[in-house]
Amino acid sequence: MTQKFxxxxxxxxxxxxxxxxxxxxxxxxxxxxxxxxxxNIGKKxxxxxxxxxxxxxxxxxxxxWIDECVRVLKSNGSLYIMTSxxxxxxxxxxxxxxxxxxxxxxxxxxxxxxxxxxxxxxxYEPILYCVKDPKKYTFNxxxxxxxxxxxxxxxxIDYRKPTPTPYNTKKVPGNVWYIxxxxxxxxxxxxxPSQKPEALLERIILASSNENDIVLDPFSGAxxxxxxxxxxKRKSISIESQEEYLKIGLRRVLEKxxxxxxxxxAVEKTYRRKNGKCNKxxxxxxxxxxxxxxx
Numbered sequence: 001m002t003q004k005f006x007x008x009x010x011x012x013x014x015x016x017x018x019x020x021x022x023x024x025x026x027x028x029x030x031x032x033x034x035x036x037x038x039x040n041i042g043k044k045x046x047x048x049x050x051x052x053x054x055x056x057x058x059x060x061x062x063x064x065w066i067d068e069c070v071r072v073l074k075s076n077g078s079l080y081i082m083t084s085x086x087x088x089x090x091x092x093x094x095x096x097x098x099x100x101x102x103x104x105x106x107x108x109x110x111x112x113x114x115x116x117x118x119x120x121x122x123x124y125e126p127i128l129y130c131v132k133d134p135k136k137y138t139f140n141x142x143x144x145x146x147x148x149x150x151x152x153x154x155x156x157i158d159y160r161k162p163t164p165t166p167y168n169t170k171k172v173p174g175n176v177w178y179i180x181x182x183x184x185x186x187x188x189x190x191x192x193p194s195q196k197p198e199a200l201l202e203r204i205i206l207a208s209s210n211e212n213d214i215v216l217d218p219f220s221g222a223x224x225x226x227x228x229x230x231x232x233k234r235k236s237i238s239i240e241s242q243e244e245y246l247k248i249g250l251r252r253v254l255e256k257x258x259x260x261x262x263x264x265x266a267v268e269k270t271y272r273r274k275n276g277k278c279n280k281x282x283x284x285x286x287x288x289x290x291x292x293x294x295x
């Protein structure tokens with residue numbers, strides 16, 4: 001049974017993504033959709049095991065909610081979708097016949113943990129950026145502009161023009177985005193195995209929506225999409241099937257303190273190193289080696 005929670009323009013559904021999309025979300029009602037589904041790589045998400053019997057069965061499952069997302073997207077809306085590098089070709093070919101793919105984005109990050117020894121390890125995840133109408137969609141260039149080194153640092157002059165002109169100091173980011181993954185010691189960290197960084201969602205939401213627009217995330221997980229949308233004065237609709245992660249959204253987005261009698265608390269972190277050595281200053285301040293969130 002689907003549950004609905006709502007506060008000040010932000011809605012959370014506890015239920016199956018496909019069922020909620022079909023039953024609760026009106027056609028052409030959403031300005032921006034960000035989709036970060038299970039990747040079919042064997043991760044465990046609370047009570048859900050992210051593994052299908054084949055790539056084809058995973059793709060067939062995905063095509064159902066992709067169709068629903070296309071249905072609910074406004075005619076001038078934008079859709080960003082992620083999945084594993086192995087599965088993205090299925091998504092790419094399928095979406096080419098339904099939307100206009102404007103960019104194939106590479107989210108690149110630093111490597112960590114156990115590294116590949118007999119092949120090249122993966123340090124990126126692919127994102128498709130799509131729109132319904134390539135002649136009419138939201139793209140706020142100034143809100144996401146980054147430094148253009150040619151003009152800002154090297155101070156070069158373009159002599160090809162009738163009047164020599166300095167190169168621009170700002171530009172739209174390219175399609176390779178270096179944004180660090182969320183680490184345990186970051187303030188935004190939540191207890192979720194595939195949490196996406198706020199900096200990633202901030203760029204997407206700033207670029208492809210305006211204040212008071214509705215942002216949909218059908219696989220909400222750590223609820224980063226809704227949290228960033230709220231901070232940027234957008235409205236949000238979130239869908240999450242696992243109650244463990246639902247509680248993150250209730251606390252993080254709707255600012256609830258309890259759920260079914262359980263107190264909702266942020267992750268309590270320890271900064272003590274594995275060897276047990278940690279001075280008092282490091283315990284309270286996090287030490288010199290904390291990762292810094294770029295949000």
